[in-house]
Amino acid sequence: MRPSFLLAGIGSFAALGCTNGSHNPGDAFLTLDKNAEKPVNIVLFYLDDSGFADFSFNGAVGYTTPNVDRMAMDGLRFTNYYTAQPISGASRSALVTGCYSNRIGLTGAPMNGSPIGLAEEEETIGEIMQANGYSTALIGKWHIGDAEMFLPPHHGFDEWFGLPYSNDMWPNHPTMKFPRLPLYDGLEVSRYIDTYDDMDQLTTMYTERAVDYITRQAKADKPFFLYFAEAMPHVPLGVSDKFRGKSGAGLYSDVMMELDWSIGTVRQTLEDLGIAENTLIIITSDNGPWSNYGNHAGSSGGYREGKSTTFNGGLRVPCIFYMPGHIREGICNDLISSIDFLPTLASLTGAQQPKRKIDGVDFLPYLTGQTKEAPRKYLCFYFRTNSLEAVTDGQFKMVFPHTYQSYEVYAPGMDGQPGHLGRKEVTETELYNLRQDPGERRNVMGLYPEKEAELLKVADEIRADLGDDQTGVEGTGRRAPGRDPGSVPPQAR
Numbered sequence: 001m002r003p004s005f006l007l008a009g010i011g012s013f014a015a016l017g018c019t020n021g022s023h024n025p026g027d028a029f030l031t032l033d034k035n036a037e038k039p040v041n042i043v044l045f046y047l048d049d050s051g052f053a054d055f056s057f058n059g060a061v062g063y064t065t066p067n068v069d070r071m072a073m074d075g076l077r078f079t080n081y082y083t084a085q086p087i088s089g090a091s092r093s094a095l096v097t098g099c100y101s102n103r104i105g106l107t108g109a110p111m112n113g114s115p116i117g118l119a120e121e122e123e124t125i126g127e128i129m130q131a132n133g134y135s136t137a138l139i140g141k142w143h144i145g146d147a148e149m150f151l152p153p154h155h156g157f158d159e160w161f162g163l164p165y166s167n168d169m170w171p172n173h174p175t176m177k178f179p180r181l182p183l184y185d186g187l188e189v190s191r192y193i194d195t196y197d198d199m200d201q202l203t204t205m206y207t208e209r210a211v212d213y214i215t216r217q218a219k220a221d222k223p224f225f226l227y228f229a230e231a232m233p234h235v236p237l238g239v240s241d242k243f244r245g246k247s248g249a250g251l252y253s254d255v256m257m258e259l260d261w262s263i264g265t266v267r268q269t270l271e272d273l274g275i276a277e278n279t280l281i282i283i284t285s286d287n288g289p290w291s292n293y294g295n296h297a298g299s300s301g302g303y304r305e306g307k308s309t310t311f312n313g314g315l316r317v318p319c320i321f322y323m324p325g326h327i328r329e330g331i332c333n334d335l336i337s338s339i340d341f342l343p344t345l346a347s348l349t350g351a352q353q354p355k356r357k358i359d360g361v362d363f364l365p366y367l368t369g370q371t372k373e374a375p376r377k378y379l380c381f382y383f384r385t386n387s388l389e390a391v392t393d394g395q396f397k398m399v400f401p402h403t404y405q406s407y408e409v410y411a412p413g414m415d416g417q418p419g420h421l422g423r424k425e426v427t428e429t430e431l432y433n434l435r436q437d438p439g440e441r442r443n444v445m446g447l448y449p450e451k452e453a454e455l456l457k458v459a460d461e462i463r464a465d466l467g468d469d470q471t472g473v474e475g476t477g478r479r480a481p482g483r484d485p486g487s488v489p490p491q492a493r
C-alpha cells in the first residue's frame, strides 16, 4: 500500500477558523495529516433516480430524512454538483471510471443480455483501490453490462451483493418483457427477486450486508471502499414493514425514510466500530427523478424536467461529503461532478491514478486548502449515443439544439404505472444564467457575447475529442467498449 494521508484530530479546526459553515476563499474543507496511521475508508452511497429535493434538508415535503439531514448539516454540501449522465448505466459507467461515459464507449441504460459493457482495459475505482491494498465491495446495482465478463467481481470489486441492472427489469414490468431478476452474491445468482414482497426486502438486505461487510473489515483492520448502490427509490418501489405507512405521505415517502434509515444505520455502525472518523461517507444519486411515474417519482426541487434529459432536473442532485472530525460543515458551490470522485478519492487514499486519460479532476488539493482555485472549470453533458446537448461553467449553461423527452406535456402516471412521455425540441442554441434562473426557463442567448464565445469554444474542444452526433463531428478520443459476442440473458446462463 502506498502511504496514505494521516488524519489530523478535530482540534485543528479551531486553528483554521472554519467552523461557521460559510465558505470563504482559502478555507480548507478537509483536514488531513500526512503522519496519520490509519488510511481513509470510503462509503459511497449512490441512490437510484432520487431527485434534488428528496431529502428534507433540501426541501422534501411530507416526510423527513433526519439521518441524512444531520450528515448534510455536519458535513460538506456540494450545491453545484452534477451527475455526469442523466441515466443509470451511463451515470454509473462515468462514476466508476472517472470518464465521460461516451469516452469509454458506453451510453444509455444497457438492456439484459447486452453484448457490450465495461472494457477490460478501463481501470475502475475498485481496481485502483484494490491495487492500493484496499478491500472493495459493491452492494447493489451495477448496470455496466450483465454478461459475466462485465460483472463487478471482474472489475475491481472483491465482493458484490446486488442486481446486475435496474430493479424494474423483471417480469412484472408494466409495459416491457424481461426475464427473472437475479440477485447476485459474487458471480453466483443467490436468489431471484420475483415478487413485490421480495422487492420490499431489498433495502433491508443491502443494509444488513453493508453492516456485515464493514464489521468484517474493521475486525480485520483492513481499509475498505464500499460502493453502496441502493436499489431505491427507483420503481418498482419496495419498502419493508418497518417503514410501510410510516410517513403517512405515500409509498415514495416511506421509501425515502427507509433509505434514510439505511444510511443512518451504516453511519451508526462506523461509529460503534470506532472508525467513523477515518471513514468518508459520500451521499448522492445517479440521476434525477423519473417524473412520469407521478406519485412514485421523486422531486427535482423545481429544476427543469428530470431523468433522461440534460436539463438540471436530470443532472443536479444532492451531494454530501461527511467525515466527522476531518470535513468541516459547510457549503461548496463550485462546479463538481461524479467523474471527479475517482481522481479525488485516489488522491485521498494514496492510490495510483488510472493510466488512461480520464475526464475527472482531483479536488483534494482544493478541499485541503493547498490550492485556492477550484479545479473544474467546465462540464459537458452528452446524452443518447454521442450527442453533446449542453456545457456549463457552473453559472452559465449553453444548451445545443436537440430533441428530448419531456415530462411537461402529459399528466404523470400513478401508483407504479408510467404516464406518457412527451417530445420537445430545442431548435437553436440557448443560454441560461443559472445564478438567476436555475430552472432554465429564460433563454438569454445574445446578452453575454463573451461568455457565449467561451462556451462555444469549450464545446468545439470537447467535440474534437469525443465527437458529437448532433453536429456530425467524429472525435479522436473515444475508446471501444468491451464486447461479448456470446452474451445471453442471465436466466439462460
Ligand SMILES: [Ca+2]
Pocket (backbone or CB within 6 Å): 048, 049, 087, 088, 234, 286, 287
Ligand atoms: Ca437511475
